[in-house]
Amino acid sequence: MTALTTPFSGIWPALLTPLDANLDIDLDLFARHSRSLLAAGCTGITPFGTTGEGMSFSVAERRAAIDGLIARGVPAERIIVSTSCAALPEAVELTRHAVQVGAHGCLLLPPFFLKGVPDQGVIDAYRWVIDKVADARLRVYLYHIPQVSGVPLSHHVIDTLKRLYPQTIVGIKDSGCQREPSLALADKFMDDAMVYVGNELDLPALGARGSKGAISGVANVTPKLVARLVGQPDGPDAARDLARVTEFLQILGGYGLTAAFKGVMAILDDHPGWLRVRPPLVSLDDAELKKLRGQLQAFALDRSRD
């Protein structure tokens, strides 16, 4: 593995994907948002995860968008690309591409169409990708989000992969959003592979156990707040920050999550490109947007602190 120029620590927003009127990716807006998050102190960005509707875009679109971000000034080493696909040859193609352009790392789900698959099949799938990419520069973050993917990553799977590829498996993104399993994962694996939680409410608990960062959807909007939650879990703003993120998640919870995130961005950026989603998601309608606008005014986002 080559020396890291960008550390794993800090906030890597689970990047939302703005769309143009044809529902193609708006690369200029995508890159502008990425650069603004880096300017706000994020270590990097994570495009094409679940919040970013990653699986709604073709392999060709995903490759072109990563190239487009880099061409527009986003440093490759500050990108963790979700290269997850149902078909392993396509996961290999995207993972190889990410390594070749110099991305910091890859966020990788197991194949997610078939359900009830054995642990050995999940291990075989990761081995397929890592062995075919066969590049010492590859850094993989295992992605656990069973309520969406339908395929959990057991401790046995993680442990086996970490033993097989100690240099390649560098972290675990745990978006299971269940505190006890998240803490168990941290207690078992934090020494060997950094555990990031996707549930912002669990960030202080994980930060206290040594988690150095987060891949977070909320960080698209409140990167500084999320950074303090995990980085300063006992800091002077801890109680206020947890209350703020709880309030923000309660607002979003009244809508479809990704559509709501995009609605927030559309309001804050005053740009319709944020509002659009690809099917099977549905954009907020006018009434929802109006309601959300009122809720956001009450929330009173403070860019200097949030």
Add this chain to the structure above:
Amino acid sequence: MTALTTPFSGIWPALLTPLDANLDIDLDLFARHSRSLLAAGCTGITPFGTTGEGMSFSVAERRAAIDGLIARGVPAERIIVSTSCAALPEAVELTRHAVQVGAHGCLLLPPFFLKGVPDQGVIDAYRWVIDKVADARLRVYLYHIPQVSGVPLSHHVIDTLKRLYPQTIVGIKDSGCQREPSLALADKFMDDAMVYVGNELDLPALGARGSKGAISGVANVTPKLVARLVGQPDGPDAARDLARVTEFLQILGGYGLTAAFKGVMAILDDHPGWLRVRPPLVSLDDAELKKLRGQLQAFALDRSRD
């Protein structure tokens, strides 16, 4: 819509996908199996559904395999291609390809990565594919298999799509494998769109309600038996046939389903290409294969009747 040269009725096995030692599709064996099923009286074949591990193969592999079947003597009009993908542009590409090569029709899932999506999003997704393919030759079979895809097709979704595209939506493959919902679907939609069930044990009940065929995994092995179950639900062999298929499914139920189907084919064909699966599935091991061999001997497959 062009006149149909091959009717919808009859048995269309959910085709298993044999693999070579590199776990690439063995096109010669794939085509040979397809031709043998047609010779045994099947109306057509259905590659790349769930039993066929369809989502484990890349878009390029799936296109090439359909071309390869046709080049090896499988009539295009006897192929219903599963063109389902998580990303709509890729579903469009495969669906367009299937239409252009003259396939009988397409079996189409909603996008299956995101869960809990609204009905409107599922409708929008189907519209995306049908409107972008924009070809009067397109025939779509809606594919309902929520225990795997995670995205059910509600009556509202089916009804809306059938009204929007009365000529294009020609059937529903219901692999939900729950009898009451299957019967409700048949009662509501059989007049307008043929309902096929994927659960062989429900075939006589559906046949009695007018279902004219089946897309069936079991039909890879026992095509004649499956044909009688749905085509002659009150025929002289009905009780014996139902007992036979029940026994066969009980044998398979002791293993992972697709791996077990492939184990059966490996034993019957004496060919290791059938045994192989792509991760995240796992092949039967030697002990399982030995046990299965004994069970198959007791089952005593009769090619003339089964």
